[in-house]
Amino acid sequence: DGGITQSPKYLFRKEGQNVTLSCEQNLNHDAMYWYRQDPGQGLRLIYYSQIVNDFQKGDIAEGYSVSREKKESFPLTVTSAQKNPTAFYLCASRITGGNTEAFFGQGTRLTVV
Amino acid sequence: QKEVEQNSGPLSVPEGAIASLNCTYSDRGSQSFFWYRQYSGKSPELIMSIYSNGDKEDGRFTAQLNKASQYVSLLIRDSQPSDSATYLCVKMGGTSYGKLTFGQGTILTVHP
Numbered sequence: 001d002g003g004i005t006q007s008p009k010y011l012f013r014k015e016g017q018n019v020t021l022s023c024e025q026n027l028n029h030d031a032m033y034w035y036r037q038d039p040g041q042g043l044r045l046i047y048y049s050q051i052v053n054d055f056q057k058g059d060i061a062e063g064y065s066v067s068r069e070k071k072e073s074f075p076l077t078v079t080s081a082q083k084n085p086t087a088f089y090l091c092a093s094r095i096t097g098g099n100t101e102a103f104f105g106q107g108t109r110l111t112v113v
Numbered sequence: 114q115k116e117v118e119q120n121s122g123p124l125s126v127p128e129g130a131i132a133s134l135n136c137t138y139s140d141r142g143s144q145s146f147f148w149y150r151q152y153s154g155k156s157p158e159l160i161m162s163i164y165s166n167g168d169k170e171d172g173r174f175t176a177q178l179n180k181a182s183q184y185v186s187l188l189i190r191d192s193q194p195s196d197s198a199t200y201l202c203v204k205m206g207g208t209s210y211g212k213l214t215f216g217q218g219t220i221l222t223v224h225p
Binding site for chain 2: 031033035041042043044045048050056058059088090092094096099101102104105106107
């Protein structure tokens with residue numbers, strides 16, 4: 001089945017550690033996005049990529065890094081520089097060109113312990 | 114000014130009533146607009162998309178876009194308890210090509 005897979009579903013990290021969240025899609029979409037959602041809040045854009053080997057900072061990129069080496073994969077690394085990493089992280093993808101909607105993965109809930 | 118701003122909630126309506134959700138945006142060049150619904154702890158799911166000025170209807174849902182006023186709305190007719198969720202207004206494009214920006218969401222509760 002086509003879709004977006006985020007793993008793991010739940011992730012626990014110790015303070016000071018880097019952690020990488022996985023996002024894979026088999027929809028052949030060009031664009032991929034990472035969002036962060038805090039309780040009772042909307043989605044805030046961390047990074048997005050329109051094409052392989054290229055990505056742009058979103059509104060809250062500090063403390064995060066990404067790579068886009070393959071079309072189907074867009075991993076997000078939460079670094080130790082991110083002071084409040086506990087949140088729900090959502091990955092999305094869409095076809096570029098035209099007015100197409102984004103499809104979302106099931107999310108990863110990251111907790112710093 | 115926030116790129117996308119939704120009317121503050123929460124919004125509570127009785128079953129069978131019309132729920133009205135509103136959204137304004139700051140980038141006049143924005144091209145496309147979407148309404149997503151999100152249940153607690155779940156991913157957002159698309160309800161409606163709208164690109165041209167005017168109304169677009171799909172079942173119980175009507176989206177309205179006014180680019181001159183930079184205003185988007187969603188009407189839900191015959192509201193059902195299952196419509197209780199957070200509704201997210203999204204804009205695409207503008208000065209940043211391909212950027213998808215979400216509003217802060219409006220919590221809707223439909224009570225029996």
